[in-house]
Amino acid sequence: MRNLQEQNTGTYWCAVEITGYWDVKEWIYLKIQSALDVSVMSSSVIVDEGGNISVQCLYTSTYKNETKQWCRYKDKKCYTSQNASVEISDDRRGSYTVVMSGLMKSDSGWYYCSVGDLQAPVKLTVTVAVTDLHIPVEFTVTEATSAVTSDSSSTRDMRDIHKSLSTLISIPNNRVQAPSGEGQQNKY
Template sequence: MRCTMIKCMHLEKRAMKMYVDMMKIWRNKSSHLFDMQTVSLKFIIVIIWLITGGECWTVTVQTGGSVIIPCHYESKYTQHKKFCCYHPSGCYNSCSILGYANETKGNVSVIDHPDQSLFTVTMRDLHHQNTGDYSCAMEIEGAAYDVTERFYLTIQSVPDLSVMSSSVTVDEGGNISVQCLYTSTYRNKHKQWCRYKDQSCYTSQNASVEISDDRRGSLTVVMSGLMKSDSGWYYCSVEDFHAPVQLTVNVAKVSVGDAQVTDKFSVTETTTALTTESTSRQHDHLKMWPLLIVLLLLLFLVTVTSVIWRNKHRENNNHISKMKKEKVSDECRPADAGENVICSPVPE
């Protein structure tokens, strides 16, 4: 395939250059013995890398479309600078940096996700001129750069391999269905559903993964009973073609009273927060008690004063009535025997 041919051609050139350098030093070995040993070692390393090194896979994208490439790295490289390379003359010959991590340059964005030990390369609005060899790389101390992923990008009106949706989200415990589309050329070819992180591929015997190929251009993958740990990047594959898919599994929501949390480890924190809020409200209520007591005392005093005033007023009225009656009695005088009692009118 394309990447394998380029890798072999380029490494052949590197190995040849190393051999020529070694021969030059051999002619002057008395003064450059250490350099000869160093070059020999480099030569051996290149030959070993030629035999075992670097897989390069192919991604096909529809004209005008976009693609996201996941690039995993070891956690010890979290602080290292990451970038995306374009190789005009082959997979590993020269590097034209398209963009560094956490920046967007033209139609390329590189985003680092240190919590997942990966960075993603997003390429948008792709056309035929974007076809070529690319790599995800990191600056490593003591070397120019270290390649983590190598891929050949080809732009087609009808991609050899693609997916209906490159991003799928589901709640924990749920199921997903991914549809991978391929052209008639690969109808009878072996197809797989794999995970980038550990390069493990699933088989039809896996209880949680069901893979079915209709042999007419569609491969369907159903994953069930998904857990948070299943989140990550996967891909459909046929020969050296990859179609990346990002799977995000959200933690099931847990209800605590009227509150909802999305992480079971947050339940205790949420309960504590609710308890603190309740305690705060109780403290607010306690602060209001003195004011309520004062208001009740005022109400009591007003009520008592009102009752006393009414009683006083009633007593005054009774006293006045009594005095009027006494006045009337004083003004009445008895008449002679056999006469009626005569009372003079009481002045108002």
């Protein structure tokens, strides 16, 4: 729908025709107004799990004395958030701030800044934090000595083996790779 005007305010529905009838229907009431009485600074927020968000909700002076709420849209209803991880502070000059802390993946979804009977939607996406992966590579000195010196016709003294062992690095998929260099005959 484009170029909506106030006269387009009303109830709309989507349906699927199955066997000649409108079998599945979803209703929505759409209110078009010339100036937004309620809005948000950002309608989409992405945060890592365990993190916090701050959402700024804006309203016109007409709604200064109306109740300000933060609610989650689920199962076609808006549930008011009233737990310790949600704080709402109203500056009484046209905005209020919602802070949510300790977010979990299950907190992802649609929320609304609600002022009186008006709402402005916010999509919250909580992602699983990616941390550095440290894959330990464990082997004995005998195994490592064998890996460094296998297929080598010459023998090395302990200093050469120690130097080779200290330069081994781990790479993805738990493979051990020795650095390339002079006298290196093995490929890992």
